[in-house]
Amino acid sequence: MLTFDEIILRLQRFWKDRGAVIMQPYNSEVGAGTFNPATFLRVLDTREWRTAYVEPTRRPKDGRYAENPNRVQQYHQFQVILKPPPDDVIDIYLQSLKELGIDIEKHDVRFVEDDWESPTLGAWGLGWEVWLDGLEITQFTYFQQSGSVDLRVPSAEITYGLERIAMFVQNVDSIFDIRWNDRYTWGDIYREFERQWCVYNFEEADVDFHMKAFDFYEREVPRLLERGLVFPAYDMVIKMSHTFNVLDARGSISPSQRAIYIGRIRRAANMVAKAYLGMVGEDEGKG
Amino acid sequence: MKPFILELGVEELPPFEIESLEEQLKENFVKVLNEERFEFSGIRTYSTPRRIAVFVQTLSDRGRDVEMEEVGPPLEIAKKEGRWTRAAEGFARRLGISVDELYEVRRGNKVYVAGRKVQKGRSIEDVLQDRIGSIISSLRQKKTMRWLPFQNIPFIRPIRWILALYGDRVISFTFLNLRSDRYTYGHRLLSGKLEVPSAQEYERILKENYVIPDRLERYEMMMREIEEEKGNLEPYRDESLYREINGLVEYPQAVVGQFDEVYLELPERVVITAMKVHQRYIALFENGRLASKFIAIINNLKEYRDNIVPGLEKVLKARLEDARFYYVQDTKKPLIEYLEELRDIVWHTSLGSMYDKVMRVKDLSLWMADKLGARRDVVERASLLYRNDLATLMIRDGKEFTELEGYIASEYARASGENPEVVQAIYDYTLMEEPRSLEGAILAIADRLDTIVGILSTGYRVKGSYDPLGIKKALYGIFDTIIGKGIHLDINAAIEKALEIYGLQDSIDDYSSFVFSRLENYLEEKEGIRWDIVDAVINSGLDDIYEIYARAKFLNRFRRENPQLFEEIVTGQKRAGNILKKADSIPEVRKELLKDPHEKQLYETAIRIRQPLEEALAQKDYPKAMELLLQVKGKIDAFFDNVFVMVDDDELRNNRLALLKMVKGLFDRMADFSRIQIEGK
DSSP states (O other), X not given: OOOHHHHHHHHXXXXXXXXXXXXXXXXXXXXXXXXXXXXXXXXXXXXXXXXXXXXXXXXXXXXXXXOSTTOOSEEEEEEEEEESOOTTHHHHHHHHHHHTTOOGGGSOEEEEEOOEEETTTTEEEEEEEEEETTEEEEEEEEEEEETTEEOSSOOEEEEEEHHHHHHHHHTOSSGGGOBSSSSOBHHHHHHHHHHHHHHIIIIISOHHHHHHHHHHHHHHHHHHHHTTOHHHHHHHHHHHHHHHHHHHHTTOOOHHHHHHHHHHHHHHHHHHHHHHHHHTTOXXXXX | OEEEEEEEEESOOOHHHHHHHHHHHXXXXXXXXXXXXXXXXXXXXXXXXXXXXXXXXXXXXXXXXXXXXXXXXXXXXXXXXXXXXXXXXXXXXXXXXXXGGOEEEEETTEEEEEEEEEEOOOBHHHHXXXXXXXXXXXXXXXXXXXXXXXXXXXXXXXXXXXXXXXXXXXXXXXXTTEEOBSEEEOOTTTOOEEEOOSGGGHHHHHHHTTOOOSHHHHXXXXXXXXXXXXXXXXXXXXXXXXXXXXXXXXXXXXXXXXXXXXXXXXXXXXXXXXXIIITOOEEEEEXXXXXXXXXXXXXXXXXXXXXXXXXXXXXXXXXXXXXXXXXXXXXXXXXXXXXXXXXXXXXXXXXXXXXXXXHHHHHHHHHHHHHHTOOHHHHHHHHTTTTGGGGSHHHHTOGGGGXXXXXXXXXXXXXXXXOHHHHHHHHHHTTSSOOOSHHHHHHHHHHHHHHHHHHHHTTOOOBTTBOTTOHHHHHHHHHXXXXXXXXXXXXXXXXXXXXXXXXOOOOSHHHHHHHHHHHHHHHHHHHOOOHHHHXXXXXXXXXXXXXXXXXXXXHHHHHHHOHHHHHHHHHHHHHHHHHHHHOOOXXXXXXXXXXXXXXXXXXXXXXXXXXXXXXXXXXXXHHHHHHHHHHHHHHHHHHHHHOOSSOSOHHHHHHHHHHHHHHHHHHHHHOOGGGOOOTTO
């Protein structure tokens, strides 16, 4: 039986062999692997780029105090970016599932339309969720826009849900029962972590501080961009997004404010995207 | 003449787009064949998630040649002193003929030289190479994408191969990064790349490789599969779901799965939705009640069901568990307590919160309840509950369950111990089926009328099919309710009330004309009643939509059954109308001035039927009313035949005009017949 760490290692090996730069998780809280600058910024320009990495993904609102077998506030994505996408990208992807010991010929694998969109990042693309016996194990997207900028060279983004895949190959019913390696389960490592973060996200996070922090990060974006500091400015966007997610989990954002907050993050992401294209000398594209 | 096949191989298409792409490909391709003058017969099309194809049973190998006349320079320029000029030589060269083949033609007053040019029919290779780009880019699609660097032709999903065969010969052309060839692909998991020797073998080879390329045949196979697997249970019937599934598989196979009966305690539609919306499973019923089993259509062989079904069941369980979590959390407090939370939900940025809307709808519903004799207590309570599900987890966070808005409010109202009439009224508001209670119908009408009036007041207008806020749909919901339930409501008074509740001073004209102009479309679309009849009835001064409908329906049938008679009525009324248009002030009829026996008879008949007509209309006895009017009609015709209205004598003329006005007034009580369109006039 494939352990969780073995799944990661095999995917890394598989994509390394296909020319991907194996990156590491980003060191700031992100809501998806897409936020990692290795995706968000790198997909903007027209140069070739392939990368693959694990991304621990924080979704404060999805936490259930470690009491729900399918929902946690932090899980792991395995993110692959292929720019431009090879013609046989779907076959390569299916090959990667075989690499994980999934006998796809004897299961129901389907590509179900799911057009992905991140209103905060101003990013969208067309693609599918990939079903394995009805379970969504991957989001597959051809990026068309990022940071509200049209992408002249599209990227394929393949986002594996590592826990979902592990539950499938290990045939367990709860995230917490996933074998991480021969000694530890997912629950051994993360159960208490989950519980405490849920307490923080839902009950203890300081609303006033987060509100102020959000405003602060937002002000930093234009200031840093003026000084040509594109990467630090982008980190401010990441922090805006996570701060917003915490406030949302805390129940401090009314539905009417929600759209306003999302718009503020999107505008900041657009500023950074344009500055990045300027930095790499590709700013003739439309914004 | 040989068979021909053109297949575009694509990555998995959105299921709802497949049919339209298939039809458009055929349309575009046939158009090209006609324009290029090919002979062909026996067009068929194929579509699966991974391909759209058009097959031609017999196709000529090139388009027909045609000769066309082209007119060149004027004769005096083409020929000087009996010799062809350079201008003429250039013209002939361009047509590919010699100057001796030119001849003279007259156009108007001038003589020109002309020549015949042969336009060669093109080969299918040349045509496809030249026109494949426009065939593909003129397919209308909801969303398109780019998958190649700096690509200029977007498409709905990446195109990965093109197969084009004429008999056994490859028709070779290029498109984007592809060159057409004789290869296709079978089922993604059960087959691979396939060589197709000739066009007529295309379908057979795909079928042998687990692809049913014919969409309808695949649908039938799916239905047979369902039939075989369902046992003694009844599958959930939902044409749209079935068609979607048919667009998700190339080789449909049905398997049965089950779930824990504990989830049957959830509201039935929640369970059905958990299966349907995301998983595309088909719910099963036993004696009309939901069973704890489902059918899934898989895209692999059912001999692998033991591998596949446990996965399908596990995913469903997680979704049902989510639903149960929402349900348990949401029902911890009674539905009424969510009312305050509606203050935080924006309904429309310039028209306030959902709470504001609910309060307006409450007032409007209560007003209607009084008018229509409904129970005030039920209407009031239901109006304070019917939108509260917006604040619950099931609707706020519940992903696929959001489509159950309204239904969830009714289920939670039931769970909160609200009385059954209130629960029914909330359920009826959703219009998921025809309202059973008057109170629910009132809520349905009031909610939608509030929406329409509010949104129109912001300056929003529906233009053609452009109606992103869906107020036309809302209005049609009102019409459905009024007509389905037979509700007699003065719609202008209701609009006035809605405006008053908003605190708006607007005149009702714009609102009213929106409602009535759409009513004409609605009755034509849904009831097949001609719009001019509806228009005529509306102009009798009715404000009651149900009565407009009933009367227009009657007149529409009357017209169909008595076309001649109907036309005569209209002609008479138009004639009366035209004469009256010329007159300015018309006094009352003075009996002593009636001279001619025909005008006397007309007057007497009109006086005699006036009272009975009012009574018949009040009782909505339209056949009776019509019968009375027909008595007058005979006299009008005689009147027009024998009496001259526009006599010089002022007194006499005015009296005859007054008589006509009185008579037209009687018909106008039924409908303004002068507005009816008569064919050919």
